[in-house]
Amino acid sequence: MKSKVFEGGCLCGNIRFSAKGPALKPHTCSCRQCQRHSGSLTQAWVEFPKENITWFGTDGEPSKWRSSNYSSRAFCSNCGSTIGAIDDEPIIAIVLGVFDSPSLKALVPKSHSYISNRPKWWKVEVNA
Template sequence: MTAMPGGCACGRVRFEADVESDEAYLCHCRMCQRASGNVSLAMLGIAQAKVRWDGEPDWYDSSPIAHRPFCSVCGTTLGFAYRDSDKMDLTVAAFDEPSRFRPVHHFGAENIHESWINTSDLPRIRTDEHKSLVKRWVDATGEFPG
């Protein structure tokens, strides 16, 4: 078991989770798509007792059976929980080091947008190679956050 930190984009909500497995999944259900504004949401299932919040998240009542932790300041989606369960899901990208996790299945497969599943043949553009983006950062802060 590894204690792994994470949190929202602005840092108001932080957590530490005792992670036992690197097995995560991609959720394609319409609720996750709408909650994240994306075609899928990478999630890690975990017992709620293994998550310690530093800065309590806000909770959105996304349906009669579930709610979702998020940060009301920056809008970061942090997870999902059924109201009657001792388990929850945390968004993989909310972890400080998300590269540990790997997807092992798809959920909500009836809503998969197939054209977004295998994108490995698309051109790859690094942020530090995008000159106008780098210039914006340097002009605003004096450096590129890389």
Template sequence: MKLSGGCLCGFIRFTAINPSKPHSCSCDICQKHTGCQTAVWIEFDSGDVEWTEGGGTPSMFRSSTASSRAFCDRCGTSLGSIDDTQITALLSGIFDQNERAFFSPSSHSFQDMKPEWWRKIMPDIAV
């Protein structure tokens, strides 16, 4: 499966193949990175992600000892997380084809960090 997407202004674009592990996360780092209570991610081997447009590789912010957060330095769009383990996790909202059933998360990390009001809208799922 080959997927494509990009940032809000179109400066950063990508294609990616062999997606795996669609999942959601409510950790405080994901919340700050996306501005949302829960982020939905699709993982790829970093070698399976190609940055294709004039913007090239996105700007990075080192968010932890094992990972950096990627974003467009023109429009500020949060793009994903690039781990030191050669995993690139891209946010589901930046894909051109994100309405596919494949994008439905199969697991949820850090459910305990969801605010109580968010649990009413998005209940915890069995792990």
């Protein structure tokens, strides 16, 4: 069976990627770090093994900022787009908003982390 390939990139197009599936742990998160990184109350993510990600585009890999003792946040240094998180483990988490086709069934979040950090008026429904 052929693996699904997901593509996407930043707002200006200088960072482009392809991610060979399967998509792992699609989820949403409302922790303060995700809120500040994304500028939204909830961030939507999906993970891939590092070896399944290919960076292309004029800037190659995204810029990184060390955000914790195990991970760095990834972004485009030209347009500022949030790309995701590159963990010390061989995992790269990519935010759903940068995919060319973010509504694909394989990317639908299955869980929500730090749901208690979201404002009480913010309702996030997750498909099981």
